[in-house]
Each structure stands twice: as structure tokens, then as C-alpha cells.
Amino acid sequence: SYVLTQPPSVSVAPGQAATITCGGNDIGSKSVHWYQQKPGQAPLLVVQDDTDRPSGIPERFSGTNSGNTATLTISRVEAGDEADYYCQVRDGGNGYVFGIGTKVTVL
């Protein structure tokens, strides 16, 4: 089955940029979606199809995808961005796969 690799944690100071990677074999050929999840809440879609932001998501959230790595960047990080972030792809007939998640801590 397809495996998505994420760093367990990322720490960032307010106002700086947080970069979260999602590694997978030839992930650049797939559509990657990113979710933010805060404690006790359902996941929230923040980036879809590699680079697109759903309505209502701040421009500070952006994504790229190429080769074996997809990346979610949160610019000008705020305290409210502290959460777990998960990448997701479709693995053909095996259905959807999520990464193990990255905990973003705002210092």
C-alpha cells in the first residue's frame, strides 16, 4: 500500500513560516489534499489538488507538489494555526491514504 511520510512535529515562531512536507513515491503524479485538525474537532480542508485553497481559507496557506514531495506552507504563522496537519492522496483502487500527521507548535 502507498505510504505518506510526514515529520512528527514542526515548531515555528509567530510571524514566521511553517513548512510541512509529505513524502511519497512519485507523489507529484497524484493530487494532494491537506487538512488541519484541532483537538476535539473534525479535520478541515485547507489545501486541495496540490495548490488550491477552499473558500474561506486564508491566503497564508499554500501548497506545492513535485517529484516525491508535497509541501504545505503556512506563512506568517499565528497562534490559531497550532494544530495537527495531515496530507491525503488517492491510491488508485486502494482508496484514500492519509499521512501520519505533523503537529505544528507555535512558540
Add this chain to the structure above:
Amino acid sequence: QVHLVQSGPEVKKPGASVKVSCKASGYMFTYYGINWVRQLPGQGPEWMGWISSHNGDTEYGQKFRGRLTMTTDTPTSTVFMELGSLRFDDTAVYYCARSGRTTGTTRPFEHWGQGTLVTVSS
């Protein structure tokens, strides 16, 4: 706006089955599909399966085949997920989430239910 409202928490014994509902509103029910995703305590999301609200087609994750059943009731815009042969390690929060309506869809999960805690305990 789009709402997915799930049924309440459940406590089940090992070996039993649980059936969780997900009632949709705010959009054309048959234009989309519904996924079920679970999250074990302290873990990331795990996709379980998908059902098309358009024609009832299903896709089940290999891990759950044989004990997972998804159904849809169009008149009430409700999707059901039934998981059988419950084990202690099925204790989790179960979510429904909307995506595309065709088999093999790659669409993201734009809208989620609030989650249903299922506890398996003797």
C-alpha cells in the same frame, strides 16, 4: 450551507455490530459521495470506505472488507455505516465526509460530520 450530522455515541461489546448514521443537508444529496473515516485515540485519520449517494456504489478499504457495510437512504438524505465483529481496537471516533460521487473519485473531503465516538468495551 452544507451540514453532515451524525448519530450519537455508542458503547458496544466485542463481537457486536454498530450502525452510525450521517444525515446530509444543504446540497443535492445525489450529486456527491460520502466517505467514512475513523480516528483511533491519538492517531491520524484512517479511510474506511466510500459510498456514492448517486447510485449506491461502494468502495471498502481492504482492512474492513467483510465486516463493513455502507448504505444510503435517498428520501432522508442519510448514509449509514455498519461495522461488525467489533474488537477493542475499533474504539475510535468515526466521521463521515463528503467527496465525489463516482467510483475512484480523487476529490477531497470538503465537509465532515461532527464525529461519533464508538467505544468497544466488555
